[in-house]
Amino acid sequence: MNTIQSDNYPVFFENSIDELVKFIEQGHYSRFFILTDENTAEHCLPLVKSKVEHLDNFDIIEINAGEESKDIDFCIGVWRMLIDFGADRKSLLVNLGGGVISDLGGFAASTFKRGIDFVHVPTTLLSQVDASVGGKTGIDINSIKNIIGTFTQPKAVFINLGFLETLPPRQILSGLAEMLKHGLIQDAAYWHQLKASDLTIPSAQLVHRSVEIKNKITIEDPHEKGIRKALNFGHTIGHAVETDSLINDKDPLSHGEAIAIGMICESYLAHKKTGLPAEELQEITETLNKLYPRYTIKQSDFDTLLEIMKKDKKNQNGNINCTLLTNIGQCNIDNNCTEAELCDSLLYYINL
Amino acid sequence: MNTIQSDNYPVFFENSIDELVKFIEQGHYSRFFILTDENTAEHCLPLVKSKVEHLDNFDIIEINAGEESKDIDFCIGVWRMLIDFGADRKSLLVNLGGGVISDLGGFAASTFKRGIDFVHVPTTLLSQVDASVGGKTGIDINSIKNIIGTFTQPKAVFINLGFLETLPPRQILSGLAEMLKHGLIQDAAYWHQLKASDLTIPSAQLVHRSVEIKNKITIEDPHEKGIRKALNFGHTIGHAVETDSLINDKDPLSHGEAIAIGMICESYLAHKKTGLPAEELQEITETLNKLYPRYTIKQSDFDTLLEIMKKDKKNQNGNINCTLLTNIGQCNIDNNCTEAELCDSLLYYINL
Numbered sequence: 246m247n248t249i250q251s252d253n254y255p256v257f258f259e260n261s262i263d264e265l266v267k268f269i270e271q272g273h274y275s276r277f278f279i280l281t282d283e284n285t286a287e288h289c290l291p292l293v294k295s296k297v298e299h300l301d302n303f304d305i306i307e308i309n310a311g312e313e314s315k316d317i318d319f320c321i322g323v324w325r326m327l328i329d330f331g332a333d334r335k336s337l338l339v340n341l342g343g344g345v346i347s348d349l350g351g352f353a354a355s356t357f358k359r360g361i362d363f364v365h366v367p368t369t370l371l372s373q374v375d376a377s378v379g380g381k382t383g384i385d386i387n388s389i390k391n392i393i394g395t396f397t398q399p400k401a402v403f404i405n406l407g408f409l410e411t412l413p414p415r416q417i418l419s420g421l422a423e424m425l426k427h428g429l430i431q432d433a434a435y436w437h438q439l440k441a442s443d444l445t446i447p448s449a450q451l452v453h454r455s456v457e458i459k460n461k462i463t464i465e466d467p468h469e470k471g472i473r474k475a476l477n478f479g480h481t482i483g484h485a486v487e488t489d490s491l492i493n494d495k496d497p498l499s500h501g502e503a504i505a506i507g508m509i510c511e512s513y514l515a516h517k518k519t520g521l522p523a524e525e526l527q528e529i530t531e532t533l534n535k536l537y538p539r540y541t542i543k544q545s546d547f548d549t550l551l552e553i554m555k556k557d558k559k560n561q562n563g564n565i566n567c568t569l570l571t572n573i574g575q576c577n578i579d580n581n582c583t584e585a586e587l588c589d590s591l592l593y594y595i596n597l
Numbered sequence: 598m599n600t601i602q603s604d605n606y607p608v609f610f611e612n613s614i615d616e617l618v619k620f621i622e623q624g625h626y627s628r629f630f631i632l633t634d635e636n637t638a639e640h641c642l643p644l645v646k647s648k649v650e651h652l653d654n655f656d657i658i659e660i661n662a663g664e665e666s667k668d669i670d671f672c673i674g675v676w677r678m679l680i681d682f683g684a685d686r687k688s689l690l691v692n693l694g695g696g697v698i699s700d701l702g703g704f705a706a707s708t709f710k711r712g713i714d715f716v717h718v719p720t721t722l723l724s725q726v727d728a729s730v731g732g733k734t735g736i737d738i739n740s741i742k743n744i745i746g747t748f749t750q751p752k753a754v755f756i757n758l759g760f761l762e763t764l765p766p767r768q769i770l771s772g773l774a775e776m777l778k779h780g781l782i783q784d785a786a787y788w789h790q791l792k793a794s795d796l797t798i799p800s801a802q803l804v805h806r807s808v809e810i811k812n813k814i815t816i817e818d819p820h821e822k823g824i825r826k827a828l829n830f831g832h833t834i835g836h837a838v839e840t841d842s843l844i845n846d847k848d849p850l851s852h853g854e855a856i857a858i859g860m861i862c863e864s865y866l867a868h869k870k871t872g873l874p875a876e877e878l879q880e881i882t883e884t885l886n887k888l889y890p891r892y893t894i895k896q897s898d899f900d901t902l903l904e905i906m907k908k909d910k911k912n913q914n915g916n917i918n919c920t921l922l923t924n925i926g927q928c929n930i931d932n933n934c935t936e937a938e939l940c941d942s943l944l945y946y947i948n949l
Contacts, residue, residue: 275914321669324738324745333913356708358910359733359746381711386676393676394711395747558710561685562627
């Protein structure tokens with residue numbers, strides 16, 4: 246499994262934790278800090294700790310698991326810990342966890358003393374195929390996702406597929422949504438390969454391919470001026486559904502579950518607006534609907550969802566833009582969608 | 598008065614507010630926001646407002662005046678206002694005020710939706726000669742100055758010397774300290790010119806020269822890996838005294854007052870360590886001591902001051918580094934100073 250070269254940093258797939266140790270040792274950092282949550286502290290930290298225990302210049306920063314921890318208040322907590330632990334500009338932050346850890350940790354590090362080095366050790370499928378490359382960091386305010394953040398690249402990413410074995414099936418499914426998206430926007434063969442695979446734990450080769458696709462797009466357009474918007478497929482509606490669920494549901498949707506709904510709705514919009522053939526809409530709808538649990542959206546929620554979409558940083562001047570497929574494996578960015586069209590697509594999902 | 602070209606952005610000195618209006622109109626921003634404090638709202642905003650009132654796509658964000666407003670809580674307030682006002686990625690933030698406004702506004706803008714455009718309209722002498730160029734943004738946590746921030750350049754800077762007439766003498770003196778520093782670290786002729794000038798309101802030509810010096814240094818070394826550290830002269834000790842005063846004094850020192858103390862102490866260190874001649878130490882000490890009010894530092898404060906210096910982001914591994922003069926107009930960076938030496942230099946100030 247090749248190491249993928251991203252924007253000036255490597256993404257390791259083989260012996261990743263050993264590579265991490267080598268990286269830390271060769272980096273001559275004054276100190277390093279492992280940011281983790283209660284889940285990774287239990288399932289992933291022991292392995293990492295066993296490999297770095299000969300080093301004595303590190304501390305652990307543990308936060309609660311879950312999207313709530315991406316709030317600015319937790320970020321302030323991380324900054325305070327770094328201050329208290331005496332972190333200086335030559336310190337390193339190791340983000341050991343899922344997307345919350347890498348987004349929050351990346352933001353905290355990129356702004357602490359105007360920027361210290363950080364690396365990602367993504368432990369969930371979602372963070373391995375999505376948050377690990379691309380250089381986006383972000384935190385939430387008032388449950389508005391990633392409203393605050395920077396574009397800052399990690400110094401390296403270490404993907405250890407062994408960590409996936411510790412994940413509940415629902416978390417695997419969450420990451421899978423992004424992998425399916427990679428196929429839908431860029432690589433029809435990969436989409437078909439995914440459909441034909443055992444997806445209980447995706448193979449190393451599939452994970453590698455997803456990172457390759459995302460990496461290629463984000464290197465081409467790091468600041469999302471153009472082609473990177475392809476990655477927003479399913480996310481205009483999906484993010485809104487996710488945010489709303491996070492606020493209102495006792496057991497909120499996972500990111501992937503929300504994005505799967507978004508991809509169904511936006512495929513419907515694509516069929517109406519950018520010529521996605523009816524049989525491909527059906528293929529996408531059936532595949533996603535079979536993989537992901539049904540979710541109840543009420544027509545009385547539409548106004549709230551539209552409000553969230555308008556506040557989404559992807560949108561300007563109150564216009565709502567979507568990335569829409571033209572075919573499986575190809576897409577079109579910046580499609581302005583009216584509120585009526587968006588409601589229509591939500592109705593399509595509701596009536597399935 | 599030439600427009601100075603900085604790192605991909607212009608610094609205007611002539612007809613600056615008209616240039617600002619032109620910049621906004623030509624930038625095709627969806628909206629713009631003027632960040633101001635209660636003082637600039639009274640003294641500077643009316644002029645700006647009178648020139649932009651034909652535009653209807655702006656809002657005012659006003660915060661309290663003073664360093665306390667640089668705290669993360671105020672930054673969250675600015676982010677919340679931007680959200681509530683519907684700011685999108687094509688919005689512009691106009692930072693109208695002193696260093697607090699430009700540092701805080703720069704940080705808020707550089708991280709809002711992963712970065713929106715911002716410009717500075719510095720209204721104090723200090724912010725005109727210091728914060729306006731160089732691309733540092735920053736906020737405080739627990740009164741630790743600029744502990745959080747980014748390196749992000751504004752899109753333009755508009756220096757209107759007319760604003761200086763609205764300032765109390767103490768604020769002029771605060772900015773003057775940085776101008777004197779520019780002479781001391783880089784340009785002996787400028788130092789002598791400043792000494793010989795009426796400094797009640799420094800002339801446009803003097804302000805222009807200070808911006809030139811700072812701009813040249815920061816373009817050469819934007820991320821403070823080397824020569825930019827020259828600008829830290831007086832700031833290792835000065836920042837500590839300022840932080841301590843901010844926490845403990847009812848009427849805290851201004852930035853310039855603290856830096857003047859720092860420059861006296863660090864000139865003493867320079868005399869001891871990097872060969873600053875005794876007569877130049879005396880010249881610097883007398884000049885600064887005459888311009889700036891005496892301040893009481895007690896020996897019982899030394900431990901606190903040293904603790905603050907160790908936490909300063911300029912320092913690593915608990916070592917305390919200073920930029921020290923070799924002659925007036927020349928300096929040497931990265932001089933490790935022991936706690937005994939630093940205490941000695943504080944005693945030098947105390948015993949003047």
